[in-house]
Amino acid sequence: MKKLSINLGLNSYAIIIEDDLLFHLSFYIEQIYHNDKIFIITDDVVAKYYLDTVIEGLKFRYDVETIVFPNGEASKNIDNYVYLVKELLNKNIRRNHLLLALGGGVVGDITGFVAATLYRGLPYVNVPTTLLSQMDSSIGGKTGIDFAGRKNIIGAFKQPKLVLIDPRVLNTLSQREFNNGMGELIKHAAIGNKELFNKLKSKPLIDENIIFESLTVKKQVVEKDEFDVNERMLLNFGHTFGHVIELKYNYKHGEAVAMGMLMAIKLGIDLGVTKKTCYEDILAIIKAYDLPCEAFDYKAYLASAINDKKNLAGKLNFILLEEIGKAIIYPIEESKLKELL
Ligand SMILES: NC(=O)c1ccc[n+]([C@@H]2O[C@H](COP(=O)([O-])OP(=O)(O)OC[C@H]3O[C@@H](n4cnc5c(N)ncnc54)[C@H](O)[C@@H]3O)[C@@H](O)[C@H]2O)c1
Ligand SMILES: [Zn+2]
Structure with missing residues (x-):
């Protein structure tokens, strides 16, 4: 227990x-x-x-x-x-x-x-x-x-x-529903628990310990921000692009988040924020759980993603990884994003 x-x-x-x-x-x-x-x-x-x-x-x-x-x-x-x-x-x-x-x-x-x-x-x-x-x-x-x-x-x-x-x-649970949940579980590990992330690489049985670890990542964020105005944004890692994909294609939420994470990592690498090895690290786990990993180019989705974000005085907050286990809220000037396109 x-x-x-x-x-x-x-x-x-x-x-x-x-x-x-x-x-x-x-x-x-x-x-x-x-x-x-x-x-x-x-x-x-x-x-x-x-x-x-x-x-x-x-x-x-x-x-x-x-x-x-x-x-x-x-x-x-x-x-x-x-x-x-x-x-x-x-x-x-x-x-x-x-x-x-x-x-x-x-x-x-x-x-x-x-x-x-x-x-x-x-x-x-x-x-x-x-x-x-x-x-x-x-x-x-x-x-x-x-x-x-x-x-x-x-x-x-x-x-x-x-x-x-x-x-x-x-x-x-059907295999697809199970893997769908894995999409969010991988996200929790990626933003807040490197040890859990490494454990997931070997596809362990999802038992009470792993559920506990995953919930703990969310608990730490939610307790700081019950009404979702600050830190809780970290939980949106992979969601900005994920939402666009979910709306456009027939993917389940966790599946879309898996692809959204890959795109956010590419963005982070291009901005010089994310460690380059993160991409292969996450890709390997996403593949292991049969989650979709089509190589969507984030640039093609950036404009829709910008619309999906709350625009705070010309700055957009993206959730980026610095490395596995460490996510940050990263404000980017709209003009800088346009340069990337
Ligand atoms: N409140 C929040 O913070 C929050 C966070 C994430 C998602 N959501 C919401 O959650 C919903 C998606 O949840 P979901 O993925 O659990 O979908 P769901 O509730 O539709 O369940 C998926 C399917 O699995 C079946 N099912 C449930 N438990 C089962 C079991 N043990 N064995 C076999 N079949 C089982 C259900 O009947 C359903 O057909 C969305 O509406 C989403 O917006 C809410
Ligand atoms: Zn989600």
């Missing part, structure tokens, strides 16, 4: 990482929740694999209700939000009842948003079941839905009361 404490004053919470945790969630939930009712929100795929197990482990202690919606990003929308709120009200939820998100980032983000808004805020526990949600979206308190063709455009910061991670559930 590994425990990580996220220290955000009154919004602090613990993350527990433990094999087979899914069988006895109540052991940890009892420590933070003393009412009698829990509302589980999950998607149909996760429900098929794990809902019975979770209910079995809760029902001797709690009265459990469940709401299941179709899996996939398309469910992270306003109609589904309305559906969830109506279902919860039909089931007589009260403002001191607990929501439990059981699933990947889609379930976590929309359940968190319901928890942030229904009755102006309900407690919720996150039980992330994809690699991406376990090592990334379960920390940070960002919740929300997609709207008007834009991702995560409506949302709120809302910290869970507790995050419970069972690495064993990763066994049922």
Whole structure:
């Protein structure tokens, strides 16, 4: 068992990482929740694999209700939000009842948003079941839905009361979903933990230690910047170019981030900021996890990437690596970027 404490004053919470945790969630939930009712929100795929197990482990202690919606990003929308709120009200939820998100980032983000808004805020526990949600979206308190063709455009910061991670559930993930999560995990290692990065080269089993290390990188950044105005930008390494690729092609987020990292490294090398060996280092790991590594020329994407960035008085902040394990926020004058093109 590994425990990580996220220290955000009154919004602090613990993350527990433990094999087979899914069988006895109540052991940890009892420590933070003393009412009698829990509302589980999950998607149909996760429900098929794990809902019975979770209910079995809760029902001797709690009265459990469940709401299941179709899996996939398309469910992270306003109609589904309305559906969830109506279902919860039909089931007589009260403002001191607990929501439990059981699933990947889609379930976590929309359940968190319901928890942030229904009755102006309900407690919720996150039980992330994809690699991406376990090592990334379960920390940070960002919740929300997609709207008007834009991702995560409506949302709120809302910290869970507790995050419970069972690495064993990763066994049922498709290879592509697993590798997609690896994209972000490689990013965490690249920006903040060289030892973890070197470990990943040999494709180790993703166990509680590796998830812990990856979450620790994000924890250190999030604790300094709960509301995403400064340091948290470091987590966007690979995302400026990644977002452009994700929108343009049919890549998953983690896949696009993998390519975005390669492009950001090329940019950093051209600017004389990034150590040249970083490119081969990251390329080797990206290939090992079958993530796409087509050699997109960053210059062709720079103009779109500039549009994607917040323009701060003529300067653009890029996240660059100095070396593996060390990312920096690097402000570049727009004019200097244009020289590169
Ligand atoms: N809040 C944040 O900070 C944050 C960070 C990163 C990503 N996100 C969001 O997360 C979402 C993506 O999350 P995701 O990649 O987890 O996608 P997802 O929730 O859609 O899950 C991917 C697929 O895996 C299935 N699945 C989930 N767990 C499984 C398991 N254990 N075994 C088998 N199948 C399983 C799901 O049913 C789904 O079909 C995006 O909407 C993104 O915006 C949020
Ligand atoms: Zn990301």
